[in-house]
Amino acid sequence: MKELLQKLTAAFGPSGYETNVRELILETIKNDVxxxxxxALGNLITRKGTLKENGKRIMISAHMDEIGLMVTHVDEQGYAYVTNLGGVRPLNCMSNRVIFENGTEGMLCARDLENGKIPALNQYFVDTGASSRENCEVKIGDPCVFAGNFVDMGDRWMSKTMDDxxxxxxxxxxxxxxxxxxxxIYFVFSVQEEVGLRGAKTAAYSIDPEIGIALDVTMCFDTPGLVERNLKFGAGxxxxxxxxxLVGTPWLNNAIYDAAERAGIPYQIEVLRGAGTDAGAIALSRSGVPSSAISVACRYVHTPSEMVDVNDVNQAIRLLVEFVSHEIK
Ligand SMILES: [Zn+2]
Incomplete structure (x- = not known):
């Protein structure tokens, strides 16, 4: 189990460049669907089961892409400047390493560090060790992602791509x-979530589901300074x-709470001020789809060190199986 997650989190896959992740997933599940x-966009759309009496067509969506950066230009000294692919915060770029698809690694640094202010993203460059534009191993349009290994911390796991x-x-x-x-049940491994829920939009159109569920990470408010909110590790x-x-569809959420209670799975109710998941795109597909999301609390979202609680992950798997195995009313 852990070995699979290790491979999944290591695969290179910024928005629009999900091929490696998709091939790994397809290899893992093709005999199970x-x-x-x-x-056409690169979504992997799989089906499990056929519609029976009292059944529903359900779309479950988890996005394959991770946040990243893309080279805007390389200067004469060989420094590669970047823009964001998804929600990369300038603060989280400081002094981090990035890796390109061709294996080139580099250090992210900013041009102006005066006054202790956080530099804007367009101030950042990647130093790949090149000394000129000509000998730089990366070029305009090349995407890169944060570098960072999977770490097994016992009850917790950490990696650059827990999301998602x-x-x-x-x-x-x-x-x-x-x-x-x-x-x-359509299990969709979607593309381009981080740049605006794009893959889920086209996948939902083609599946035309009666229910939509996104599987994603959410914020975790149990670290110092954030304790006033409810989402925390180990609470399901x-x-x-x-x-x-999205506003989660109330009757659908009630059905998910019922499934959790039937199976004795603890759960938390998630209210976020902002952000979004594939469920937001599914909900607005065609003439509208009742939708919600099952999320896992994650510390340090959109940093190279996203952390989740192993028990929460296992409970999310159990909850999803319980929910989709029965008639949904
Ligand atoms: Zn996500």
């Missing part, structure tokens, strides 16, 4: 465990009441 296809390889992992484990269900999966992209 009834059908699969890759659409942990969602992919939960989907994979759930679809492998899933036996009998009246529902027709989080069920989406609201974020910047």
């Amino acid at each position: 009834d059908e699969y296809r890759v659409d 390889r942990i969602g992919c992992y939960i989907a994979i484990e759930a679809l492998k465990e899933l036996k009998d269900s009246p529902n027709e 999966p989080c069920i989406k009441a609201k974020d910047g992209s």
